[in-house]
Amino acid sequence: MNDTTADQNDFPGGDRSLLIVEDDRPFLARLARAMEGRGFVVETAETVEEAISKVRAAAPAFAVIDMRLSDGNGLDVVSAIREKREDARAIILTGYGNIATAVTAVKLGAVDYLSKPADADEIYGALMRRGNEKIEPPENPMSADRVRWEHIQRVYEMCERNVSETARRLNMHRRTLQRILAKRAPR
Numbered sequence: 001m002n003d004t005t006a007d008q009n010d011f012p013g014g015d016r017s018l019l020i021v022e023d024d025r026p027f028l029a030r031l032a033r034a035m036e037g038r039g040f041v042v043e044t045a046e047t048v049e050e051a052i053s054k055v056r057a058a059a060p061a062f063a064v065i066d067m068r069l070s071d072g073n074g075l076d077v078v079s080a081i082r083e084k085r086e087d088a089r090a091i092i093l094t095g096y097g098n099i100a101t102a103v104t105a106v107k108l109g110a111v112d113y114l115s116k117p118a119d120a121d122e123i124y125g126a127l128m129r130r131g132n133e134k135i136e137p138p139e140n141p142m143s144a145d146r147v148r149w150e151h152i153q154r155v156y157e158m159c160e161r162n163v164s165e166t167a168r169r170l171n172m173h174r175r176t177l178q179r180i181l182a183k184r185a186p187r
Contacts, residue, residue, distance in 0.1 A: 066093050
């Protein structure tokens with residue numbers, strides 16, 4: 001087996017159904033083509049509503065779900081999949097990664113959580129990883145600045161995006177926090 005094709009044994013029960021939920025159309029199209037090339041039968045959705053409708057019609061064996069969608073949260077799709085099919089393997093993709101969201105995603109039934117930009121090989125690896133397989137350590141682990149940013153984002157989300165409350169809890173000046181939140185995530 002090479003890296004771009006999948007053996008029938010790689011798919012639990014032989015079910016190759018994959019739902020990709022992503023509102024970035026170019027990324028959705030590229031990922032769908034790449035996953036079809038790896039042996040999946042791909043369905044796509046661009047909204048939470050459309051994804052839940054497809055899950056109710058036929059729950060997929062696998063799912064790749066963007067965290068933030070135009071009409072809601074990808075975690076709602078993970079919950080809908082789990083209600084219909086407990087053996088499904090779902091992963092969450094996000095450009096706004098934070099530890100609290102990752103923990104919530106796993107509690108709701110996601111098997112992994114990947115930060116964007118994730119390529120098709122990373123996504124395929126996360127979907128196909130068995131429960132007892134160890135995850136390879138990252139080649140480029142998070143910097144100290146990124147860890148700090150992740151912590152700030154987690155507290156900000158816990159405070160329901162209230163800047164003043166977040167600043168108080170972090171013992172930080174509100175304007176300093178606003179400047180940090182306005183910047184892109186460090187690498």
